[in-house]
Amino acid sequence: MVADALTRASGRARRDPGAPTRWALRATAMLYLGLFVLLPVVVILQRGYSDGLTNLQDALDNFGAWNAIKLTVVMAFLAAIINGVFGTLLAYVLVRIRFPGREIVSAIVDLPFAIPTLVAGVMLVALYGPSSVVGGWLEDHGVKIIFAAPGILLALLFVTLPLVVRSVQPVLAELDREEEEAAQTLGAGSWTTFRKIVLPALRPAIVAGGLLVFARSLGEFGAIVFVSGNIPNKTLTAPVFITQLLSPGSFGATGGPDQAAAVAGLLFGLAFIVVLLTEKLISGRLERTS
Amino acid sequence: MAIGVHNVSKRFGDFVALDDVSLAIPTGSLTVLLGPSGSGKSTLLRVIAGLEQPDSGEVAIAETDATALPPQKRGVGFVFQHYASFKRMTVRDNIAFGMKIQKRSKNEIRARVDELLELVQLQGLAGRYPSQLSGGQRQRMALARALAVQPKVLLLDEPFGALDARVRKELRAWLRRLHDEVHVTTVLVTHDQEEAMEVADRIAVVNQGRIEQYGKPRDLYEHPATEFVMTFVGPVTRFGEAYIRPHDLEVELQPSARYEEATVEKVVHLGFEVRVELALSEGERLEAQLTKREAERLELLEGQRVFVRPSRLTEVEEDAPGARVAS
Amino acid sequence: MSQQAHAEPIAPRGRPASKPESRGRAVRAVLVGIALFYVLVLIVAPLAGIMYYGLRNGVGPITDTFSQPDVRHALYLTVLIMLITVVVTTVLGLVVAFVLARDRFPGKSLLSAFVNLPLAVSPVVVGLMAILLFGRGGWFEPFFSAQGIQIVFALPSMVIVTIFISIPFVIREVVPLLEELGMDEEQAAWTLGASRLQTFLRITLPNIRWGLFYGMALSAARAIGEVGAVLVVSGQVQGRTETATLYILRAFDQYQAERGYIVALTLAAFSIVLLIGIEAFRRRSLKRAGQE
Numbered sequence: 001m002v003a004d005a006l007t008r009a010s011g012r013a014r015r016d017p018g019a020p021t022r023w024a025l026r027a028t029a030m031l032y033l034g035l036f037v038l039l040p041v042v043v044i045l046q047r048g049y050s051d052g053l054t055n056l057q058d059a060l061d062n063f064g065a066w067n068a069i070k071l072t073v074v075m076a077f078l079a080a081i082i083n084g085v086f087g088t089l090l091a092y093v094l095v096r097i098r099f100p101g102r103e104i105v106s107a108i109v110d111l112p113f114a115i116p117t118l119v120a121g122v123m124l125v126a127l128y129g130p131s132s133v134v135g136g137w138l139e140d141h142g143v144k145i146i147f148a149a150p151g152i153l154l155a156l157l158f159v160t161l162p163l164v165v166r167s168v169q170p171v172l173a174e175l176d177r178e179e180e181e182a183a184q185t186l187g188a189g190s191w192t193t194f195r196k197i198v199l200p201a202l203r204p205a206i207v208a209g210g211l212l213v214f215a216r217s218l219g220e221f222g223a224i225v226f227v228s229g230n231i232p233n234k235t236l237t238a239p240v241f242i243t244q245l246l247s248p249g250s251f252g253a254t255g256g257p258d259q260a261a262a263v264a265g266l267l268f269g270l271a272f273i274v275v276l277l278t279e280k281l282i283s284g285r286l287e288r289t290s
Numbered sequence: 291m292a293i294g295v296h297n298v299s300k301r302f303g304d305f306v307a308l309d310d311v312s313l314a315i316p317t318g319s320l321t322v323l324l325g326p327s328g329s330g331k332s333t334l335l336r337v338i339a340g341l342e343q344p345d346s347g348e349v350a351i352a353e354t355d356a357t358a359l360p361p362q363k364r365g366v367g368f369v370f371q372h373y374a375s376f377k378r379m380t381v382r383d384n385i386a387f388g389m390k391i392q393k394r395s396k397n398e399i400r401a402r403v404d405e406l407l408e409l410v411q412l413q414g415l416a417g418r419y420p421s422q423l424s425g426g427q428r429q430r431m432a433l434a435r436a437l438a439v440q441p442k443v444l445l446l447d448e449p450f451g452a453l454d455a456r457v458r459k460e461l462r463a464w465l466r467r468l469h470d471e472v473h474v475t476t477v478l479v480t481h482d483q484e485e486a487m488e489v490a491d492r493i494a495v496v497n498q499g500r501i502e503q504y505g506k507p508r509d510l511y512e513h514p515a516t517e518f519v520m521t522f523v524g525p526v527t528r529f530g531e532a533y534i535r536p537h538d539l540e541v542e543l544q545p546s547a548r549y550e551e552a553t554v555e556k557v558v559h560l561g562f563e564v565r566v567e568l569a570l571s572e573g574e575r576l577e578a579q580l581t582k583r584e585a586e587r588l589e590l591l592e593g594q595r596v597f598v599r600p601s602r603l604t605e606v607e608e609d610a611p612g613a614r615v616a617s
Numbered sequence: 618m619s620q621q622a623h624a625e626p627i628a629p630r631g632r633p634a635s636k637p638e639s640r641g642r643a644v645r646a647v648l649v650g651i652a653l654f655y656v657l658v659l660i661v662a663p664l665a666g667i668m669y670y671g672l673r674n675g676v677g678p679i680t681d682t683f684s685q686p687d688v689r690h691a692l693y694l695t696v697l698i699m700l701i702t703v704v705v706t707t708v709l710g711l712v713v714a715f716v717l718a719r720d721r722f723p724g725k726s727l728l729s730a731f732v733n734l735p736l737a738v739s740p741v742v743v744g745l746m747a748i749l750l751f752g753r754g755g756w757f758e759p760f761f762s763a764q765g766i767q768i769v770f771a772l773p774s775m776v777i778v779t780i781f782i783s784i785p786f787v788i789r790e791v792v793p794l795l796e797e798l799g800m801d802e803e804q805a806a807w808t809l810g811a812s813r814l815q816t817f818l819r820i821t822l823p824n825i826r827w828g829l830f831y832g833m834a835l836s837a838a839r840a841i842g843e844v845g846a847v848l849v850v851s852g853q854v855q856g857r858t859e860t861a862t863l864y865i866l867r868a869f870d871q872y873q874a875e876r877g878y879i880v881a882l883t884l885a886a887f888s889i890v891l892l893i894g895i896e897a898f899r900r901r902s903l904k905r906a907g908q909e
Contacts, residue, residue, distance in 0.1 A: 016343045017358065017359070017360040018360065018813070021813060022720060025712055025715055025716050025720070026716055026720060026722065028709070028712045029709075029712050029713040029716040029717075029728065030728070032709045032712070032713060033713065033728060033731045033732065033784075036777075036780065036781050036784060037731045037732075037734055037735065037781070037784070038731065039750070040743070040746030040747070040749075040750065040781065041734075041746070043746060043749045043750050043755075043756060044742065044745065044746055044749060047749050086652075086655050089648065089651065089652050089655075090652045090655070090656070092648070093648055093649050093652040094652075097645050097648065097649055099649050105652070105653065105656060107893065107896075108656055108660055108661060109656065109660075110892070111660055111664070111889065112660065113835065113838070113892070114838050114885070114888040114889045114891070114892045115842070115884075115885045115888060115889070116838075116841065116842025116843075116844070116862060116881075116884050116885065116888065117842060117844065118842065118844045118862045118865055118866065118881070119667070119842065119865075119881040119882075119884055119885045120663070122667060122865065122869075122877065122878065122881045123663035123664060123666055123667040123881075124663050126663065126666035126667045126669070126670045126878065127662050127663045127665070127666030127667075128663075132666065134662075134666075154659070157659055158659055158660060158663070161659065161660070190641060190644065212736075212737075215736075215737040216736070216737065218739065219737070219738060219739020219740065219741070219742065220739070221739060221740050221741050221844065221845030221848075222740070222842070222843075222844040222845055222862070225844075225845075225866075226866075226869070238739075239739045239740075239741040239742075239845060240741075242739075242741045242742070242745065243741055243845075243848065243849060246745070246748070246849060257745065257748055257749060257752070257754075260745050261745060261749060264739070264741070264742040264745050264746075267739055267742060268738055268739075268742055271737040271738055271739070272734070272737065274737060275730060275733055275734060275736075275737045276730070279726075279729070279730060279733075339808060340807075341804050341807070341808075360807065361804070361807040361808050362807050362808075362810050362811065362812060364808075366808055367808060367809075368804070368805065368808040370801050370804075370805060372801060373801075374801035374802050374804070374805040375802075376802055376805075376806075376820060377802070377824065378823050378824065387806070387809055387811075387819075388809035388810050388811075391809060391810045391811045391815060392810060432805075435805075435809065436808070436809070438809075439809060439810060
């Protein structure tokens with residue numbers, strides 16, 4: 001049996017002129033990704049957790065550490081929810097409703113993909129910072145955006161908006177209108193139709209988009225470092241905290257790369273789980289509809 | 291022999307697409323690989339072209355062993371079911387592609403493309419893009435493109451399958467005329483039995499990865515080697531244990547030797563032909579095909595008692611002309 | 618016996634818009650309004666804000682900013698890193714895209730997950746990874762310091778981290794295109810005598826070119842916008858390892874806000890123009906070749 005398979009395989013290789021190219025491509029791809037992606041991940045986990053959980057505990061002992069992590073997770077979650085709702089709304093409006101300037105709005109929605117995150121932070125400070133017109137007015141009324149939690153949320157919402165819209169839009173555009181029409185002939189109003197027919201069909205895309213927002217927000221640095229003021233226990237987020245661990249002496253963190261690796265490993269683990277979930281969600285959806 | 295296939299086998303996972311297939315296709319002929327979906331006919335064609343690698347066996351083209359050669363080097367022209375037009379090139383550039391690869395001179399290319407455009411009747415459309423052509427036009431372009439590099443064999447994979455019925459019939463006849471003019475060894479894959487009978491010099495009936503019979507259309511029709519060939523290549527109706535052709539069933543009003551009694555269930559007038567659905571005394575159903583004249587002579591009515599017998603029993607012959615040679 | 622059914626009154630044709638229809642229109646208008654407001658507050662207004670602060674004093678500060686040597690060096694460094702990144706991620710990205718779209722082998726879905734990973738990882742973590750690999754005590758550090766090559770706190774590490782975060786873009790654009798295109802055209806080219814390389818250059822590349830360009834543009838935009846990772850690995854040596862984004866950070870830190878705004882605006886403008894341009898070309902190309 002094995003001999004048969006071997007002769008078959010070697011016979012095939014002899015006669016398959018395309019095989020060498022195929023193997024070369026496969027090897028290149030795996031080397032590229034192995035070096036650039038797998039290796040760094042492994043080194044983080046090794047440096048952070050080769051001593052078990054000591055590095056993590058030491059890291060979390062630092063002033064503001066726990067709150068940084070909590071704040072990051074909470075903000076990421078809020079961003080996912082809010083942009084989940086508004087992103088879906090935007091996708092719906094762009095796909096289903098014809099209004100003047102639709103193309104422009106579609107382009108604007110893609111803007112955050114183009115703009116550097118740091119610049120996004122700068123933009124928000126420009127508009128909502130204490131010295132600006134809008135920001136000053138808001139502060140007079142007790143609403144602090146920059147150097148406070150709302151600023152962080154705004155920055156995240158800006159940066160992650162396209163993720164949900166782009167996830168939902170193609171699914172919505174492909175939807176077969178017949179189910180909705182059938183519901184309407186059976187007496188369902190627009191909102192009911194939306195809630196019972198459209199939304200369930202969109203749910204995987206919305207959730208996938210939301211998960212992407214969450215993962216992205218966990219790690220966001222550029223937009224936040226500028227906008228938040230990085231105040232420990234108030235507006236310090238985990239990514240910024242990690243940079244502080246790497247330059248010891250800032251804000252009393254004892255730091256060091258091993259602790260940074262431990263915290264990074266935590267963040268990374270969360271993000272990785274999210275990526276896996278999203279993949280499963282998307283492939284699950286494909287299996288169900290095919 | 292233009293094409294020689296020797297003991298080719300191919301599986302996809304657990305599915306056996308080709309099971310020890312051998313075939314010898316004479317130069318200059320038009321052979322049709324006929325079979326139902328999943329029979330392996332397309333796989334066989336692609337193995338000949340070098341687009342699929344067999345697990346075992348050899349392929350020879352124009353007497354040279356082509357098994358280890360990539361499709362580039364086999365000298366085959368291939369026409370795909372969904373045209374495979376180069377979307378971003380004009381009709382002219384499509385047809386010229388093979389010649390450009392061969393680095394022929396510009397003048398030579400231009401002359402030959404013009405010649406081919408005329409052959410396939412697409413003059414005047416040279417500057418269009420495939421998206422601006424109809425399906426039939428795209429397929430004619432694909433043919434011209436394949437012929438441009440003077441292939442040793444021309445392979446067509448269900449070339450008319452994506453076209454509607456009328457265009458299909460037109461192109462079918464057109465292809466036959468083209469072949470008579472150009473004489474390139476051609477192999478065509480189809481599941482359409484009518485197409486096969488109309489176009490082919492020879493037909494290979496493919497079923498479940500094996501060739502059941504390879505021979506002239508008339509031989510397949512009148513001397514089928516297996517039951518499958520008989521049922522696939524023409525209409526059949528069961529008479530007791532055997533299959534017979536509906537037009538070989540004689541219907542009379544008076545009993546006679548070896549006639550069996552039957553009742554007319556339905557008479558369907560199909561223009562020139564009349565189909566008579568009958569039931570034997572045991573309830574078995576039969577179908578007879580009569581000409582209009584015969585039907586008028588008999589004046590058949592529903593419920594009438596008649597007598598039927600086969601004028602000839604087309605028996606399945608194991609050693610019919612072209613029957614598969616056991617390997 | 619037939620029964621007399623109660624006949625429902627049938628509305629005559631040509632009646633004016635009934636209440637449900639006008640209500641539907643109002644709802645749609647409200648939805649559009651909310652969506653527009655959200656986009657305005659979140660994206661448009663801040664963009665206007667930065668344009669205001671960068672441009673309000675006219676051309677003077679702009680020329681002044683671009684004449685600063687550290688600004689020029691920062692921009693030069695950003696462009697250099699971007700070019701290297703785009704070349705590497707395009708060439709190798711095409712290889713990966715082909716393998717993902719066309720090849721079949723066990724573990725392929727793992728490859729796919731690796732491709733998407735950089736999107737989910739924090740850039741700071743990326744920088745940390747580089748430090749752990751190439752910095753003091755790192756796995757590769759002995760090898761490189763023996764060769765006399767400085768990786769961290771120097772250009773090489775900045776290029777490496779930027780490549781990492783830019784890996785997904787070309788691949789994600791090209792794979793669906795390759796899958797949709799299928800192999801028919803390529804196989805046709807083979808039968809016409811074209812080698813695999815010729816087929817790739819003459820048939821495949823032109824067919825995927827706009828998706829490829831878009832992916833390259835996304836890659837470029839991401840590369841010039843990178844800040845977290847390069848901050849960690851660069852050591853922020855002014856004039857040597859300071860990219861445009863790091864310059865912006867320092868500018869605001871050192872109370873040179875206007876210069877910061879101007880450079881920020883420059884980066885934004887470059888990315889936007891790049892992406893709009895490619896998208897516009899893509900639309901025009903689709904219209905010309907038609908869709909098959």
